[in-house]
Amino acid sequence: MMLLMKAELAKIKRKGFLFLAFLGAFGVVAMQMVNYGVRKEWLMQQNPDYWQYYLLNIQSFIPIAIVLGGIILTIQITNVEEETNAWKQQLALPISKKSLYLAKFLVIFVYLILAASLLFLFTLMYGIFLDFKQPIPFLTIVKESFLPVLATLPIIALQLWISVVSKSQTIAITIGIVNFLLTYSAFSFPEWVPWRWPYLGQPLFNIGLGVVAGALLLIVGMYDFYRKDAK
Amino acid sequence: MMTYIVQTTNLTKQFDKYAAVTNVDLKIKEGEIYGFLGPNGAGKSTTIRMLLGLMKPTRGQVTIFNQDLHKHRQTILRQVGSLVENPSYYPHLTAKENLEVLRMVLDVPKARIMEVLEMVRLTHVANKKVKGFSLGMKQRLGIAQALLHQPRLLILDEPTNGLDPEGIIEIRQLIKKLAEQGITIIISSHLLSEIDQIATTIGIIAKGKLIYQDSISAMHALAKNRLGIRTNDVNQTQQIIGGEVEGDVVYCTKYNNRQVATYIAQLVTANIDVYRVEEEKHSLEAIFLQMIEEAEHK
Ligand SMILES: Nc1ncnc2c1ncn2[C@@H]1O[C@H](COP(=O)(O)OP(=O)(O)O)[C@@H](O)[C@H]1O
Numbered sequence: 167m168m169l170l171m172k173a174e175l176a177k178i179k180r181k182g183f184l185f186l187a188f189l190g191a192f193g194v195v196a197m198q199m200v201n202y203g204v205r206k207e208w209l210m211q212q213n214p215d216y217w218q219y220y221l222l223n224i225q226s227f228i229p230i231a232i233v234l235g236g237i238i239l240t241i242q243i244t245n246v247e248e249e250t251n252a253w254k255q256q257l258a259l260p261i262s263k264k265s266l267y268l269a270k271f272l273v274i275f276v277y278l279i280l281a282a283s284l285l286f287l288f289t290l291m292y293g294i295f296l297d298f299k300q301p302i303p304f305l306t307i308v309k310e311s312f313l314p315v316l317a318t319l320p321i322i323a324l325q326l327w328i329s330v331v332s333k334s335q336t337i338a339i340t341i342g343i344v345n346f347l348l349t350y351s352a353f354s355f356p357e358w359v360p361w362r363w364p365y366l367g368q369p370l371f372n373i374g375l376g377v378v379a380g381a382l383l384l385i386v387g388m389y390d391f392y393r394k395d396a397k
Numbered sequence: 398m399m400t401y402i403v404q405t406t407n408l409t410k411q412f413d414k415y416a417a418v419t420n421v422d423l424k425i426k427e428g429e430i431y432g433f434l435g436p437n438g439a440g441k442s443t444t445i446r447m448l449l450g451l452m453k454p455t456r457g458q459v460t461i462f463n464q465d466l467h468k469h470r471q472t473i474l475r476q477v478g479s480l481v482e483n484p485s486y487y488p489h490l491t492a493k494e495n496l497e498v499l500r501m502v503l504d505v506p507k508a509r510i511m512e513v514l515e516m517v518r519l520t521h522v523a524n525k526k527v528k529g530f531s532l533g534m535k536q537r538l539g540i541a542q543a544l545l546h547q548p549r550l551l552i553l554d555e556p557t558n559g560l561d562p563e564g565i566i567e568i569r570q571l572i573k574k575l576a577e578q579g580i581t582i583i584i585s586s587h588l589l590s591e592i593d594q595i596a597t598t599i600g601i602i603a604k605g606k607l608i609y610q611d612s613i614s615a616m617h618a619l620a621k622n623r624l625g626i627r628t629n630d631v632n633q634t635q636q637i638i639g640g641e642v643e644g645d646v647v648y649c650t651k652y653n654n655r656q657v658a659t660y661i662a663q664l665v666t667a668n669i670d671v672y673r674v675e676e677e678k679h680s681l682e683a684i685f686l687q688m689i690e691e692a693e694h695k
């Protein structure tokens with residue numbers, strides 16, 4: 167599996183995956199740089215726990231960043247195979263079809279975790295820069311940075327499945343846009359709707375379901391890919 | 398018992414109701430260059446995809462290296478190199494990086510990359526992005542990719558499609574060289590001349606059915622010319638000159654100028670009216686076309 171993941175990384179060289187991970191994490195914090203840059207005084211009056219309020223502000227942008235980033239990564243990692251139909255070449259290699267699928271999923275996951283790590287770092291750095299003079303809630307920042315990734319897994323797994331088996335990437339992109347819009351407007355949805363999960367309204371419930379549904383969709387997609395003839 | 402390196406039995410592929418490949422029994426011996434010939438849409442690529450496990454047959458079996466492909470796919474593919482239809486590559490990567498992606502998975506030494514690039518004469522563009530390559534270069538890169546893990550069996554699906562004459566000759570020479578090294582090669586084409594110049598055995602497919610499979614020399618034997626003599630008396634004519642009767646024409650297959658002159662003199666002497674003496678030329682091309690036509694009208 168490590169070999170296959172390395173090969174996946176070699177395929178997406180120069181496709182800007184690292185930059186995207188950086189941009190996603192930085193973008194979320196940059197919003198607050200603008201926000202606090204413009205009206206720090208006012209924001210500080212909203213809540214006596216400055217860190218908590220700052221993290222709350224950051225958190226509202228995390229789900230759409232992860233979903234958007236994850237969808238772009240997913241489409242890119244399948245698009246490298248679509249461009250010249252490299253699927254047929256990959257699948258004529260002495261590797262298992264399911265492993266190839268899993269390798270792609272894991273590479274996306276690794277990039278999302280990387281983006282989450284950067285998000286943790288940027289959140290912390292700008293928080294320190296804001297100089298709240300209150301103890302730093304490290305654990306909360308870790309949770310806020312990494313846990314939404316787990317709640318997003320079903321959306322990513324679904325997106326990968328569609329990208330890999332659909333006849334044209336247009337379908338995958340269209341569904342990607344729908345997924346993004348649903349996440350964007352998920353605030354008005356009830357708690358059980360998957361697009362609501364990345365907001366971690368009820369963290370335990372959201373993450374638990376996210377991981378279970380994500381794994382389920384991953385397996386279903388993998389099996390469907392295995393079953394179908396190569397393109 | 399004769400053993401084959403590739404053998405299929407009743408290999409069939411149906412897309413919905415449409416039968417793209419029907420009961421194909423390929424028999425390919427080790428060391429051959431097997432020319433897989435058929436018009437566009439005959440089912441060559443579909444057959445080849447099934448040989449590589451890219452498509453699951455609707456019916457039938459594929460045996461490669463005496464192992465069932467369905468059960469031992471990975472073991473078999475470790476010794477098979479392939480180029481299916483248009484070459485596949487990652488355009489944003491260089492030739493070397495493209496091979497590196499495959500090298501990691503195939504787990505062969507790094508030095509092999511430069512070796513295969515040398516074989517297809519792409520060393521000078523090893524570090525250029527494949528995006529800018531000509532079709533011929535991409536095709537050659539495709540062959541390099543197929544050769545990376547030193548396969549025992551090489552499957553090339555129309556490797557010269559869309560190439561200029563120079564490119565075609567180049568690939569032909571490369572294939573001959575590889576065959577000399579003992580690699581078994583399956584090469585498909587829709588052009589008889591292509592296959593005729595390179596193959597040792599030929600399999601012809603039309604409308605999804607394998608309609609001919611034999612050595613190339615056996616195919617050439619079919620292409621012998623014959624002399625047709627039409628007279629007012631078939632039987633007497635046959636008694637005099639031998640040969641075979643078809644309708645009101647007597648055909649003979651062994652003849653030269655001297656003999657033809659003698660035949661005519663003999664017929665005239667016997668008071669037989671000679672209406673026509675015609676040489677029937679059966680070019681390989683004509684035989685091929687006739688086979689295809691018969692298959693299509695069935
Ligand atoms: N995935 C597919 N779905 C439906 N029909 C197909 C598919 N692939 C090939 N065909 C059909 O099967 C026939 C054989 O195609 P193919 O094997 O590509 O022929 P060849 O390679 O000899 O030109 C064609 O009529 C083609 O349209």
Ligand SMILES: [Mg+2]
Binds near residue numbers: 443
């Ligand atoms: Mg074809």
